[in-house]
Amino acid sequence: MAVLERARTHHTPAGRGSSAQGIGLMLALTATVIWSGNFVIARALHDTVPPVQTAFWRWIIALLAVAPLALPQVRRQWPAIRRHLGFLALAALLGVTLFNTLIYQAGRSTSATNMAMIAAAAPAMIALFARGGEKLGARGTAGMVIALAGVVTLVGKGSPTAVLRLDLAPGDLWMVAATAAFAGYSALLRRRPEGIGGLPFLFMTFALGAAMLVPAYAVSLVLQGGFEPVAGTVGPLLYIGICSSAVAYFTWNKAIALVGATRAGVVYYLQPVCVALLSFAALDEAVGGTQVVCMILIIAGVALGAGRRR
Template sequence: MAVLERPRTPRAGTARAVGLALALTATVIWSGNFVIARALHATVPPVQTAFWRWIVALVAVAPLTLPEVRRQWPVIRRHLPHLAGAALLGVTLFNTLIYQAGRTTSATNMAMIAAGSPLLIAAFDRLGRRRAAPAPDGAPDDGAPLGPRRIAGMLLALAGVVVLVGGGSPAALARLDLAPGDLWMLAATATFAGYSALLRRRPDGIGQRAYLFMTFALGAAMLLPAYGVSLAVEGGFPLTAATAGPLLYIGVLSSAVAFFTWNKAIALVGAARAGVVYYLQPVCVALLSYAVLGEGAGPVQVGCMALIVAGVALGAGGKR
């Protein structure tokens, strides 16, 4: 009688390294969203930016995802409520709120507020874990208490973000007023945290690519009524290189590539640990601003970036 050999699983250290690298890739790509939100705020209405982003994303991922969707359709149909919830949070609301925030606040403020996501991700993940069965597809059991090391890393990274926004001056930080865009960004941060925690409960039998396509399709469908209202009230936008280029970036890279890598990262290392890497977003935005706008970084900015990187390394690492 033949003996079936158990499939090999990747070593925990290798899986963790790959998961953190994927989370970092998504974070770097998503950092461009804040610059684009500011660049398009005067020419493309937020809802229209979000709608065309997901149409472009669907066209980009369809050739690779539709075969898997067809094979898994019976399972997908049974779990449409879960998929609709993930699409509402991660597709319909999250990025639309970012583009709305970009109308009245700076890219730096948006990145700073987004850096609060790891704390909310960890909290939502714990709440979800209390009500859910173990995660499918070999996802890590990340429901244990955060532990002093990870908490210390999160607080260290958060301190770096706060000081970075204040420019090293407590007085400047105290004068930081919350613009309407800051409030929109707070709402976006909460929806992203809920989406990331919900990813851990991805139904068994639905692959990464099928999950991605269905959330994109459902999210775009839910945006369609708001898109029609925006067209009627605000009118369309001119299709030029200045508008088409950013839409292609957010449709292909920020959607098709970044969402796949983020979802895979959570499957490998869990929502809380991947969320710690998200603290690097203000650093990425600062570097992108330097590359695109020529804005230099002084000693305070460099020191704060070092704090953020150290906090991420402390909070996202293993026990060793």
């Protein structure tokens, strides 16, 4: 991270800058695709694992997945980690403890359409939270608006005004809170302290976030009981713990280090497209003409907004 920040203050060859930008956008796309699979997989846990327990075991699995590679670096970077424990705790609270737990809670009392509609606000929130250190520009703003229009029309089944007719439920407020937590986490990543590498940052935020979930996990066990560790619960937990957590968070954080939270957030608009394509491939759900047009609109907006500025 320190090397990246120093590199921004010096002139670099155009080819090198373009390469870093391309890698950053591909990493943001990779995280978005993986998280899209998380929405499909999470449905399998809706009736079998309580939300807090899903979140707790997700992060325990993620912690175990990154520990072998991260622990040696954590030991070397411990002085910097200890100095910035407050920053790490805030990042863990937003991106680990709150974000996914609130999504699982929202899914119990609101529709998938409402959730997708509210989640579409994440890139705009990221741009708002990061405005102090990043400028999206006219081109980026236009791309964000075009992509958002495609998302609104897609989840509205062809009607851009369908959002005005959505029925509000308690889960909608949970989803708003989840989206705000994710946007705050993404904007916060640009201020990651020097001396803390990517893997140590992940390990510490996973560990702190899981620790913050322990009291809620204990209450959930008492009130709701545990769950049966069978293939139908362990398999999805392994996916969201390893792929949607360890892998996706690493690629997302690296993408933000390379291209910034705002431009990476524009790529996040592709999530409804990815979910639709994954549902078509995995669940054999039909994709209509309106959906195709909306997907093209979203992709065009992302391409415009994420494109490299002179």
